[in-house]
Amino acid sequence: MKRKVCVVITARPSYARVKTALKAIQEHPDLELQTVVAASAVLKRFGKTSHYIEDDGFKIDASVHMVVEGENLVAAAKTTGLGLVELATVFDNLKPDVVITIADRYETISTSIAAAYMNIPLAHIQGGEVTGSIDEKVRHANTKLADLHFVSTQKAKSRVISMGENPEQVYWTGCPSIDLAAAVAKNPALNFNPFDKYGGVGSNFDLQKGYLVVMQHPVTTEYDNAARQITETLYAISDLEIPTFWFWPNVDAGSDQTSGAIRSFRELERQRTNHIHFFKNMEPEDFLRLIINSQCLIGNSSVGIRECSFLSIPVVNIGTRQIGRERGPNVLDCGHSRHEIRKAVETQLKKSRPPQDLLYGNGDAGKRIAAALASAPLSYEKQLQDR
Amino acid sequence: MKRKVCVVITARPSYARVKTALKAIQEHPDLELQTVVAASAVLKRFGKTSHYIEDDGFKIDASVHMVVEGENLVAAAKTTGLGLVELATVFDNLKPDVVITIADRYETISTSIAAAYMNIPLAHIQGGEVTGSIDEKVRHANTKLADLHFVSTQKAKSRVISMGENPEQVYWTGCPSIDLAAAVAKNPALNFNPFDKYGGVGSNFDLQKGYLVVMQHPVTTEYDNAARQITETLYAISDLEIPTFWFWPNVDAGSDQTSGAIRSFRELERQRTNHIHFFKNMEPEDFLRLIINSQCLIGNSSVGIRECSFLSIPVVNIGTRQIGRERGPNVLDCGHSRHEIRKAVETQLKKSRPPQDLLYGNGDAGKRIAAALASAPLSYEKQLQDR
Amino acid sequence: MKRKVCVVITARPSYARVKTALKAIQEHPDLELQTVVAASAVLKRFGKTSHYIEDDGFKIDASVHMVVEGENLVAAAKTTGLGLVELATVFDNLKPDVVITIADRYETISTSIAAAYMNIPLAHIQGGEVTGSIDEKVRHANTKLADLHFVSTQKAKSRVISMGENPEQVYWTGCPSIDLAAAVAKNPALNFNPFDKYGGVGSNFDLQKGYLVVMQHPVTTEYDNAARQITETLYAISDLEIPTFWFWPNVDAGSDQTSGAIRSFRELERQRTNHIHFFKNMEPEDFLRLIINSQCLIGNSSVGIRECSFLSIPVVNIGTRQIGRERGPNVLDCGHSRHEIRKAVETQLKKSRPPQDLLYGNGDAGKRIAAALASAPLSYEKQLQDR
């Protein structure tokens, strides 16, 4: 009997992060993949990730609308509660042998609780890291609900163990997002025209002359500042006058403020945004290719920390969102003022390309995860281990 | 401005456990108490704890029906999801400055998530302990979602810290359940007639000749065995032929099996249960008084571990439910067979009374908790601390 | 392309009522059956109808736990809300061409709203009847949400039309419950031993000497009286001293009161219930066979009104639950006092067998429903038609 492995995907970046693990599970002779798509991953406003998943050859076993609307944090709590109610039904109908929850988005705890409470062994990807904001609480709560741990770094492994987890159930696999980066890096040319393929708004520009990429999400514990923070970055980028691809934020408390601030800036400072092109979404490979060919990634996306350390891309990391996360020599941190941001970008552009750092894996995380899922003893009982 | 402290009570034993803390918060000049009653605490089937709470002089600010029916574990997950959805609304309307979540029942994580996601500082009572079953996962996940920790034992304190919590936010207060035990122990005579006051079913008996008390809950990770396990205990007790007070289990996956098994046993083996009297519920003080005057407490309730260590009451602790919890010299553990249970009770009855052990506190936990709530810096941001 | 017909079954009696329609849909060359089982139909406490459905050869496409526990009416509202949330997901995944909602239980409106709001044509079975209690509101609200109407009586048809429905969409099919009754009536001998096959509690008796059957549900608008009402019936039946099969009530606000009152009566008046045997549940055919061979059906079940009019079985109908429903000459109504009930039973036992009445159909409702589903124009748009 194949083990039924149920992966719950709740957002575009989560999918990007586990795609190679999905593929490796799908191809493993002892595993059967069940794919559940939920939360922002089923919403058109966030690029309807479910379409990409199907296009990539995965069958969707259940899809769940669960995002409760609201510009404040009550909506995040309710979304998670609604997701828990519904994922319980989904698991009751799909009857998986093991469930996978990914990283630390707030709604991932729905997956963790549903599995844990239904006595289904739970595997967690990307535990043991340290950042800021609510993600921090969610990630470690996921660890305490999970039975199997697939971690990205050696330090993450030791942290998960020091939280009382059984060392035999903690697997260093590297981060599966690196797998995709490693694959794309083998053939890195920008083999598509982003303007033609993805539309977006704003003017087109010549890609050969160099460009920046910006991806800045609201920080949920600072969401009242979201509009101000993004506006500072907008000013910094507009001052730099370098062609820039800008990605809209994902769904989070504060994302409406962020989106609203971007829209206002474009209305009010139209000529200042002439060299910026805004995208909603991009296929993960294309996104990586875009970054590989960029001069610098700016914002607070974890892509700057993970994939870019492997890919040797200069990164300006703004604010607190990635605080505490291990980083390679490619990252330069800065605060939220337009001045700091601008200066940091200029510094990065002057430096020579940073060396590759394998701290987040060497490109075979998906296969390692599938192998562990096929061979690990599956249990839903555990006890905190005193050290 | 007084700090608004919102306590969410989801079950009768949880209320018993924090009652003195509620009182101390209510009386503290810098605190304002908000009381939310939810889950089994609003259900008649489980003794409608909300009535006792009001009788004790606490005003209920919101009550929430959230228990989804089901004899299997999917219901526990859904109950928690529904509770999360609703508690978010409750907190949105009550706007507390700090929320308290109690111990480790599965639905307590609803409280924790709602508070954490809404950026309300969260205090957790009774973290850092180790047991079996799903409670284990819930308790430590609560710890990772909480900002303030009120722990019962010194060992619990060191465990919470080793999980990465800031030592300054971890307060050893002792367990507030000991406060009540300490108060009752000052004047321990059985000053009420349990048959008259609480009704129940089964024959009456002479309290002067000594009696046992049984309280055995289903273990959620073994819930398929719940009927068999309770039946073994029923046989052991009926064989002993000592007058016995038996308490129905609280609401949990498996409690219907347990209740059903008790009902069947009473139907089929009517004469064997002649010396057993069944109660649904009892006021906490009365319950403690009943135990203080008993010869032995049998089952798997945490009362046997906590209150009874302070009260010097012999306890026969059955099965895995309290595995890993620190215990005093009053506890004798045994397995689930009727033979083992019977033998353990006989052993305890022969021994002299065990000495008092203060490992779970010295009777002022409620006041310590209130004092900490009034003075601790309140924050909803934290980071795992490497040790 | 076959039309996908999704039937949502939320309770045992609903299943009994539509079983022949399910079979006819399953066998129709132009239809594909989707079966969803929800609410009390998935709960063991109510006989886990889902097992019977599978045993009858239907594949269950989704099952949904949705019953929120509570002895009061807030639970009925929440159950319905939770069901609506979940059935929306189920329909989103199953993508039916038409959904069937059955009769008037409170939770059936979840099905109706989910379908109507998702622009899925909705067919309603058993509209246009008149009774008491909340069912009355639910039934007619279902009618106003539905696009196709399969009614049981000619009077029901004219009522649905006078409520503004398009006469072309209102089909007199008869009630499918009559189909089963008609089939069983062809070979009515009691070909099983109820004590052996169904267990239950209470003493066994000789079936040859005649027996009564009681089935009395709580009335949701009178649920505070539920315990008193059932106790009156218990006294009436115990006074009659005729062997009696008694069925536990289905899940409704008030059913816990009813069940509790039955349990208390059995405890307190044990010898008075010596000639009563209590069952939880019975396969529909067996239940009909039991009734056909009984002397009288007592209580407030719609079976007394519908099936028994076709089967020529004397019925004592107690209280308001069936008020307004058309009835044949087999029914004698009475109030809730033990005296009235006893007298009514005695009257019925003295009379000769009542004639058959076909007002609820002639036994081919299932086939008529399937035929209409295959041929009717399907639309989710309608307007109230002025008459």
Added chain:
Amino acid sequence: MKRKVCVVITARPSYARVKTALKAIQEHPDLELQTVVAASAVLKRFGKTSHYIEDDGFKIDASVHMVVEGENLVAAAKTTGLGLVELATVFDNLKPDVVITIADRYETISTSIAAAYMNIPLAHIQGGEVTGSIDEKVRHANTKLADLHFVSTQKAKSRVISMGENPEQVYWTGCPSIDLAAAVAKNPALNFNPFDKYGGVGSNFDLQKGYLVVMQHPVTTEYDNAARQITETLYAISDLEIPTFWFWPNVDAGSDQTSGAIRSFRELERQRTNHIHFFKNMEPEDFLRLIINSQCLIGNSSVGIRECSFLSIPVVNIGTRQIGRERGPNVLDCGHSRHEIRKAVETQLKKSRPPQDLLYGNGDAGKRIAAALASAPLSYEKQLQDR
């Protein structure tokens, strides 16, 4: 004892519609007002109606986030289910004597079901009207769940009665929206500058030279066409080259398409929208004043049918949304093509001002509603009455 009247407001237009009834209830000596704000009425994206309600002197007793996000219809169903779950808790805590549900938005049925199932008498405002789309089903289902009916027109009254309602419980009050219109009409001058007071986007223009107002909502049963339909209207208005105030649509399946289409049009055809100014929201009095001073109202809002018949304002009513609703001589209907719309507006602008029509009331509906709430017998039991 005052009767506690609980009004649930779920959207900005609903509030506008019942504001005078709220005021009359608040001022009535025998009534106590409870105000619950939910759904889009608590969302900033839809103008955060709750702020206006408080500014108008009403205390909000509970607010409920319940909108589930989704561009398709599954979200409407889930929103309604979530609302039902939460409103049950709200009513359980507020314990109203009568609940008021307003008109026919999809989520209003949450209010109706929660009240009906909890045995709370339910009053429905604006039953008995006939339109297109899902509102049609919702409105009449609300009627069948309600015990008291406050209708706007004589024809509506006769329809509610012909659906089987008790004529004594059907009150012709007129529509309370007319009350506000009547009050504003007494002093109709445009006493504020809309550009200054409400901001919005687009160019300013001279109000003295005449202007149009557009308000067009997506039609839920045609939501795939929403973008196309609004684009046609955009072309028609841009061709007319008359200064125009344009209001964004309210939250409904399809509103994202509508909003998106407006945004695209503004991007692509920037110079064509030079004479259009876009608003999110406006205080009801200001909105009425704006309309009174306009040359023509265009779109599919019910304001065109109701208030404008009283106010003698020419209206171009587009498409099917208001189909079946009674209308005065001020309304000219047309289809969705830009050509038809443009022609209809031109026709209206050429005609002389239409006469006042009182079919929707004479301006004292709020007082009539309060009086009926204070004096009507309150019951939650009813039966369909055959005619």
